[in-house]
Amino acid sequence: MSFETWLAFAAASTVLLVIPGPTILLVVSYALGQGWRTALPMAIGVALGDFTAMTFSLLGLGALLAASATLFTLLKWAGAAYLVWLGIKLWRAGGALDAKPRTDAASSLKMLSHAWLVTALNPKGITFFVAFLPQFIDPKADLFPQVGIFAATFLVLAFANAFTYALIASRARNAVRNPRAMGIVNKIGGSLLIGAGIATVGLRASQS
16 A cells, blocks of 8 residues: 555545534533533444444455456446545535534443444445445455555544544534535535546546
């Protein structure tokens, strides 16, 4: 794996993680209601949930690669289209985060478990990993070393993203609830996703 491939994966992962979804809404809800103390348990729970979803996805990817290189290539093309579709959807999305403050007394363990379950059981998560990871995997190289590096990178970024969202929500509550600010984030993220999808197609064409 080249450093450029890893860097592209890290950049694309960062964009995808920043996009608000069910997990981020949960993180923000706890942070709005209970402050900065939610940051660490929620971030750990999100990372564990992503690890669970990623494990199931990678088992499927490994089986697909072993069965047919052609099918794996088709999946990569479908994944590129999926990235573009996500970008268009994000560009057209509204700006506000519909997160209501959670004021129920919850222990750190309860918050961690809640974040883990919401992240791991979100069917979109598994779909995302199946479509996203193949863009950066070289089918001619050993699968597991590549997967190990990508998985570790993604989990570190997922932890950092959830932790940052929790801190921002607890300290700058108006920012995460400002439709204008979130609208700008969505449009930038959507543009970058569309660019990532197009770039992976161009890279694949140049390697063929």
